[in-house]
Amino acid sequence: xxxxxxxxxxxxxxxxxxxxxxxxxxxxxxxxxxxxxxxxxxxxxxxxxxxxxxxxxxxxxxxxxxxxxxxxxxxxxxxxxxxxxxxxxxxxxxxxxxxxxxxxxxxxxxxxxxxxxxxxxxxxxxxxxxxxxxxxxxxxxxxxxxx
Amino acid sequence: xxxxxxxxxxxxxxxxxxxxxxxxxxxxxxxxxxxxxxxxxxxxxxxxxxxxxxxxxxxxxxxxxxxxxxxxxxxxxxxxxxxxxxxxxxxxxxxxxxxxxxxxxxxxxxxxxxxxxxxxxxxxxxxxxxxxxxxxxxxxxxxxxxx
Numbered sequence: 001x002x003x004x005x006x007x008x009x010x011x012x013x014x015x016x017x018x019x020x021x022x023x024x025x026x027x028x029x030x031x032x033x034x035x036x037x038x039x040x041x042x043x044x045x046x047x048x049x050x051x052x053x054x055x056x057x058x059x060x061x062x063x064x065x066x067x068x069x070x071x072x073x074x075x076x077x078x079x080x081x082x083x084x085x086x087x088x089x090x091x092x093x094x095x096x097x098x099x100x101x102x103x104x105x106x107x108x109x110x111x112x113x114x115x116x117x118x119x120x121x122x123x124x125x126x127x128x129x130x131x132x133x134x135x136x137x138x139x140x141x142x143x144x145x146x147x
Numbered sequence: 148x149x150x151x152x153x154x155x156x157x158x159x160x161x162x163x164x165x166x167x168x169x170x171x172x173x174x175x176x177x178x179x180x181x182x183x184x185x186x187x188x189x190x191x192x193x194x195x196x197x198x199x200x201x202x203x204x205x206x207x208x209x210x211x212x213x214x215x216x217x218x219x220x221x222x223x224x225x226x227x228x229x230x231x232x233x234x235x236x237x238x239x240x241x242x243x244x245x246x247x248x249x250x251x252x253x254x255x256x257x258x259x260x261x262x263x264x265x266x267x268x269x270x271x272x273x274x275x276x277x278x279x280x281x282x283x284x285x286x287x288x289x290x291x292x293x294x
Contacts, residue, residue: 004174024286027151031178109288114280133261133280133289139171141256141288142280 005032009107010079011098012040014071017113017126019078021143025111026080028141035084037105038076040068041097042089065089095131102138110140152179156254158245159187161218164260164273166225168290172258173227175288182231184252185223187215188244189236212236242278249285258288 010025012018029036042065068089076085090097102110114126133140157172159165176183189212215236223232237244249257261273280287 004178031151130277130280133277136291137293139288139290141286143286144283146284 005029005034005108007105007107008034008036009098009102009105009110010036010038010075011094011101011110011112011128011132012038012071012075013094013128014040014074015113015115016145017115017143018075019113020115020145021111021113021141022075022078024141024143026078026083028109028111029083030080034108035086036076036079037101037107038072038079038085038087039098039101040072040075040089041094042068042091043094044091045093065091094128095135098128098132099135099137102136107138109138110136112140112142113144114142115145152176152181152255154252154254155181155183156245156249156252156257157183157185157222158241158248158257158259158275158279159185159218159222160241160275161187161214161221162260162262163292164262164290165222166260167262167292168258168260168288169222169225171288171290173225173230175256175258176230177227181255182233183223183226184248184254185219185226185232185234186245186248187219187222187236188241189215189238190241191238192240212238241275242282245275245279246282246284249283254285256286256288257283258290260291261289262292 005028008025008029010022025036072087072089076087079085090101110132112129112132114129129142152175155172155176157169172183219234219236223234226232237248257279259276259279261276276289
């Protein structure tokens with residue numbers, strides 16, 4: 001391990017859970033003078049899960065990517081001003097794309113909420129967070145809604 | 148949430164996973180000038196799981212408690228010298244006792260290894276860590292062996 005946290009990955013889906021995680025990522029980043037990578041995933045499964053409302057696949061991808069980009073900007077804006085921020089949108093299946101990003105960017109820690117956009121998360125740890133905890137090559141700080 | 152981490156809970160079972168977690172707890176504690184509570188659980192289930200080797204229940208409890216105390220001292224000694232440390236042994240079922248301690252002591256974050264003393268943990272997140280992540284009232288930093 002490194003002696004300090006220089007790079008923090010903050011996956012975002014724009015949920016309340018992300019907002020809680022962002023507070024912790026901001027606190028740690030400010031303390032360690034670290035850079036926060038705010039990353040959202042353009043979920044390639046969404047086009048198949050959505051009602052086929054006449055949208056061509058390409059248009060659907062574009063819309064999903066725009067959503068992801070907007071989410072990334074919003075979360076980045078919520079971090080303290082003094083914190084260095086990088087943003088990215090990656091395509092894939094959320095937990096896989098998050099772990100791949102953590103590996104390729106060499107982040108020191110992942111900070112993520114346990115209450116994501118999907119349902120059921122009020123009594124279970126978020127399914128994305130759980131999968132990231134299981135497979136992450138680096139430590140993961142999971143943050144609930146009340147933390 | 149608080150703006151800083153003042154109190155960190157480091158549950159210990161003396162495993163390699165604890166050693167990896169202790170490094171991160173020490174790093175965070177040093178940075179935030181926080182106190183680390185090193186807590187080990189005298190597992191009240193162990194007496195029932197052990198082969199009944201003629202040990203009376205009371206003697207078994209005492210032995211389990213001594214193991215827990217020794218583990219706590221060893222983990223505390225592995226933390227950086229400049230870090231404030233408190234130690235405790237609590238009785239109970241590990242994940243429940245850890246969450247109860249986090250609540251009653253008002254810790255700001257739990258730092259724990261995903262590779263505990265029980266088997267199977269080399270490919271799954273540790274079962275104790277997973278249950279703590281699911282039920283903890285405060286953020287949990289999970290640390291694997293290679294982190």
